[in-house]
Amino acid sequence: MTCAHSSCASALLRIHGLTVRYAASQEQSSPALVGVEFDIRRGETVGILGESGSGKSTLALSILGLLPVSTNITGSMLFENKDLLQFDESAWGTVRGTRIAMIFQDPGLSLSPVMRVGDQIAEVLRAHRPGPRKVRKQQVEAILRDVGLSQGDRIYGAYPHQLSGGELHRVAIAQALSCRPDVVIADEPTQSLDATRQAEILDVLREVNRKFGCAIIFITHNPALLAGFADRVIVMYAGRIVEEGPVPQVFRQPLHPYTKGLLQLVPASLQDPDRTRGQHLPALPGSLSHSDRSTRGCIFESRCFARTELCQSESPREVVPEEGRRVSCFNYEN
Numbered sequence: 001m002t003c004a005h006s007s008c009a010s011a012l013l014r015i016h017g018l019t020v021r022y023a024a025s026q027e028q029s030s031p032a033l034v035g036v037e038f039d040i041r042r043g044e045t046v047g048i049l050g051e052s053g054s055g056k057s058t059l060a061l062s063i064l065g066l067l068p069v070s071t072n073i074t075g076s077m078l079f080e081n082k083d084l085l086q087f088d089e090s091a092w093g094t095v096r097g098t099r100i101a102m103i104f105q106d107p108g109l110s111l112s113p114v115m116r117v118g119d120q121i122a123e124v125l126r127a128h129r130p131g132p133r134k135v136r137k138q139q140v141e142a143i144l145r146d147v148g149l150s151q152g153d154r155i156y157g158a159y160p161h162q163l164s165g166g167e168l169h170r171v172a173i174a175q176a177l178s179c180r181p182d183v184v185i186a187d188e189p190t191q192s193l194d195a196t197r198q199a200e201i202l203d204v205l206r207e208v209n210r211k212f213g214c215a216i217i218f219i220t221h222n223p224a225l226l227a228g229f230a231d232r233v234i235v236m237y238a239g240r241i242v243e244e245g246p247v248p249q250v251f252r253q254p255l256h257p258y259t260k261g262l263l264q265l266v267p268a269s270l271q272d273p274d275r276t277r278g279q280h281l282p283a284l285p286g287s288l289s290h291s292d293r294s295t296r297g298c299i300f301e302s303r304c305f306a307r308t309e310l311c312q313s314e315s316p317r318e319v320v321p322e323e324g325r326r327v328s329c330f331n332y333e334n
């Protein structure tokens, strides 16, 4: 296994050779994830960056054991040295939502429209931490304050449709945090918000990470959201990790042509705040085609400005150019 970190022995979560193939696509196309390897240490903030279809959500759903049962999954996912892939539903019940929690892109997905939001968070607490009802209400109000919702009473008694988009996102974070998980996975959690609200939600997540020490895996296709937020970035293309490293180094000197392309999209989006909303971020020219997936060469070759003849016939191996970084490209030094 390639490890870009000096202290990988202390990994909280260790993904090794993770390959995922959806049942619907078994015959005709390649897996949604191919040999994915990385580790997460306690308390760190890691960004997963990649275009639409690169496998980010598949990765998140794998870590939460939420892929359809028909999905073919190989590899291992060690959480505190126990392989999550070997877990049955009852074992997952002790981990999902409690030790590893998820904030979905659309808070509506995790909130019932017909129940007061305070009761919904209290319900999660009751399931995992039984105790007197009155104490539970106080605990919920404290969690709401932790995510910046100071009007605890109003929020507690509100139905989801009575809250603004920003408040709903905070409630979703509060719900995910209620059991003090060790890992929080946030899948494009700010995509539907405007630039100001996006920044506020990132501030809440940063504060949560600082205060409770939970590791955060932040999934996005917008590199601008990771600057100043994540410690480390993992760049994904076509279900593979193509580059990984500390955010300051990767953003200052990206090595993979795909990472370079993604980062070149950012200055334009920063000049026009409206475009920092995920859906308006300009796209990298070209797209992954069917023949790219079956090539013997580099899977990014058809879109790559740095390609050479070798890239058509061979797939690049992963190299570690310096401690803490890795990249899969023949020409990363150019």
Ligand SMILES: Nc1ncnc2c1ncn2[C@@H]1O[C@H](COP(=O)(O)OP(=O)(O)OP(=O)(O)O)[C@@H](O)[C@H]1O
Pocket (backbone or CB within 6 Å): 022, 023, 024, 025, 032, 050, 051, 052, 053, 054, 055, 056, 057, 058, 059, 068, 221
């Ligand atoms: N339930 C499914 N059944 C079959 N194929 C799927 C399923 N979910 C995702 N895929 C395919 O797996 C690949 C990875 O999809 P995934 O949703 O993980 O990408 P993503 O990086 O999260 O994209 P986005 O940025 O659009 O959310 C894509 O080719 C997608 O079409």
Ligand code: SF4
Pocket (backbone or CB within 6 Å): 256, 257, 258, 298, 299, 300, 301, 302, 304, 305, 306, 307, 308, 311, 316, 328, 329, 330, 331, 332
């Ligand atoms: S190996 Fe070749 S085609 Fe692939 S990213 Fe590097 S330069 Fe581009």
Ligand SMILES: [Mg+2]
Pocket (backbone or CB within 6 Å): 056, 057, 058, 187
């Ligand atoms: Mg997704």
